[in-house]
Amino acid sequence: MVSKKTSLFAAFLFLGAFALVLQGKTPRPLASPALARHAAVQSAGQDGSRVQSQSLQDPAQQNAIQLVAQGRQAFRFDTFGDESFWGGTLMLHQAIEGAKLGGVGSGVSPKTALAVGLKVDVDALPDNLVAALNHGQVNLDDPATTLALLKRNAVVGLTGFFNSSGTLQSVGIQCALCHSTVDNSMPQLCAGAIQANPGTGCIGRRLEGWSNRDLNVGAIISLALDLSVLANLLSTNQAAVRSVLGTWGPGRFDAELVLDGKASNPQQITDGVVTATNVLGVTLIPAAFGLGGVNLHTWTGWGSVPHWNAFVANLAMHGKGGSGILDGTTSHNSPSRRPTALAICRTLIRTASSLLPSCRLFSSTSSQFLLPTAPPAASIPRRQTAVMRCSAAKPNGTTATSNHSGPMLAGICTPLRKSA
Numbered sequence: 001m002v003s004k005k006t007s008l009f010a011a012f013l014f015l016g017a018f019a020l021v022l023q024g025k026t027p028r029p030l031a032s033p034a035l036a037r038h039a040a041v042q043s044a045g046q047d048g049s050r051v052q053s054q055s056l057q058d059p060a061q062q063n064a065i066q067l068v069a070q071g072r073q074a075f076r077f078d079t080f081g082d083e084s085f086w087g088g089t090l091m092l093h094q095a096i097e098g099a100k101l102g103g104v105g106s107g108v109s110p111k112t113a114l115a116v117g118l119k120v121d122v123d124a125l126p127d128n129l130v131a132a133l134n135h136g137q138v139n140l141d142d143p144a145t146t147l148a149l150l151k152r153n154a155v156v157g158l159t160g161f162f163n164s165s166g167t168l169q170s171v172g173i174q175c176a177l178c179h180s181t182v183d184n185s186m187p188q189l190c191a192g193a194i195q196a197n198p199g200t201g202c203i204g205r206r207l208e209g210w211s212n213r214d215l216n217v218g219a220i221i222s223l224a225l226d227l228s229v230l231a232n233l234l235s236t237n238q239a240a241v242r243s244v245l246g247t248w249g250p251g252r253f254d255a256e257l258v259l260d261g262k263a264s265n266p267q268q269i270t271d272g273v274v275t276a277t278n279v280l281g282v283t284l285i286p287a288a289f290g291l292g293g294v295n296l297h298t299w300t301g302w303g304s305v306p307h308w309n310a311f312v313a314n315l316a317m318h319g320k321g322g323s324g325i326l327d328g329t330t331s332h333n334s335p336s337r338r339p340t341a342l343a344i345c346r347t348l349i350r351t352a353s354s355l356l357p358s359c360r361l362f363s364s365t366s367s368q369f370l371l372p373t374a375p376p377a378a379s380i381p382r383r384q385t386a387v388m389r390c391s392a393a394k395p396n397g398t399t400a401t402s403n404h405s406g407p408m409l410a411g412i413c414t415p416l417r418k419s420a
Contacts, residue, residue: 071367074360075208076180077153079172080319083161087170090224093160094168096150098143102167104225107143113155114140114193116223117215117250119182120203124154133189133203140191156180156206173317175309175364178253179288181212197251209289209371211251217285218248234261252282255316290373306365313361 087093091104098107110120122130132138139145147168150160157177161170181197182204190202197213221227222245227238234241234257244263248254257263268276291305303311313319 067363068367068370070360071363071365072208074364075175075367076157076206077159077174077176078360078364079159079174080313080317080360081172082317082319083159083170083172084320085318086172086224087161089226089229090221091226092220092224093171095223095225096143096146096160096171097168101143101147108146108223109143110138110140110145110149111191111193113146114191114202116219117194117212118158118220119156119180119201119212119214120149120189121154121156121182121206122186122203123205124152125149134186140193156182157212175288175312175317176206176208178212178215178217178285179209181207181210181214183207209287209368210374211285211287213251213285215285216248216250217253218245218282221245230258233258247280248282251285253285253316254280254282255312256281258315287374288368289371291371292369305369306362309365309368310361 094103095105096108097103098105101107114120125133129138146155147160149155150158150168150171151162153159157174157180159172159174160168161172163169181200182202184196184199184201185204187196187201189204190196194202194214196202200207200210200214222242227241231238231241244257247263254263262281264281265279266277267274268279294305296304
């Protein structure tokens with residue numbers, strides 16, 4: 001009796017499906033996700049305009065597309081107001097411009113800019129300028145050429161703000177400065193200034209989310225005329241600050257220097273064992289792709305990827321605001337561990353009237369989560385993909401060494417961090 005009922009039920013389903021087919025309709029798959037995807041593809045092929053119309057009416061899809069576009073724009077071009085620091089305080093723009101063009105000193109030529117790891121987005125240049133570059137008809141020793149590139153927004157991660165007269169008023173930086181580079185489609189344009197990290201170039205097309213392992217952040221900051229703000233914060237002199245910056249080298253940055261005032265770790269202790277002495281606090285700049293599903297972005301354990309992005313926007317880029325970073329990073333640690341953190345907090349509170357728009361940072365982070373992992377290892381730099389020895393912060397402040405590279409913790413690798 002059971003088998004007879006089952007047979008009748010199966011026959012009923014078959015007849016129903018057949019009737020739908022005769023009417024030009026496709027029966028809906030009952031369970032298989034694979035079948036569902038196949039049916040969607042077939043439906044799109046048979047009536048692409050209808051599917052496109054439906055997607056355009058889907059508010060979730062529209063919001064996602066808009067969020068990615070806004071996030072890419074913020075990641076590439078948003079300074080979050082940090083030009084008030086890099087230009088207004090450090091006066092870096094005057095050093096770039098040079099005395100002949102209204103600034104101070106000899107200026108920064110494209111060759112100098114390339115030598116410290118700055119990159120040029122070839123897609124931001126007109127065809128005639130690209131052709132002139134390829135034929136060696138552009139003076140890469142002239143700071144005026146650098147200003148021309150800045151006016152075209154062609155320097156990756158660096159924006160120039162110009163007066164109506166055409167002189168440089170200020171400069172600001174973006175997330176892309178450290179977390180993007182360019183491909184090596186035009187290797188001849190490194191102009192002998194630098195041997196770029198394998199797989200990347202100096203003037204080329206953007207590689208979004210790739211860490212710029214040629215970028216010498218310390219050398220760039222040292223180009224500034226006045227580092228007294230950093231010297232005063234760290235209770236030292238400008239010569240000492242420049243000396244520390246000179247130890248960083250390409251592709252490295254010490255995000256914690258402004259918090260603890262320590263350039264190195266006298267004793268690196270891992271699980272109660274001294275593993276090294278006088279270890280520099282500077283660490284490799286991490287990639288910003290492939291972070292979907294990553295809970296902790298760094299070995300610090302300070303917080304999630306959005307938390308770290310807020311930290312960078314405010315404390316590394318020196319953007320205006322303070323929302324979202326005044327917890328574990330700066331407040332709960334003792335003054336002995338991070339003696340400058342309190343001063344940083346006070347500065348952020350003073351600028352709270354012009355808070356960093358959280359929607360712009362949110363869109364940038366959301367777009368960043370969608371950046372796919374880089375292509376297969378054979379086509380990208382080894383230093384981008386190597387699993388390196390990393391350290392994870394424990395709640396008690398000690399560090400534990402690991403080679404963990406799974407979805408729960410993405411590490412900025414070696415050296416282990418400064419201890420109390």
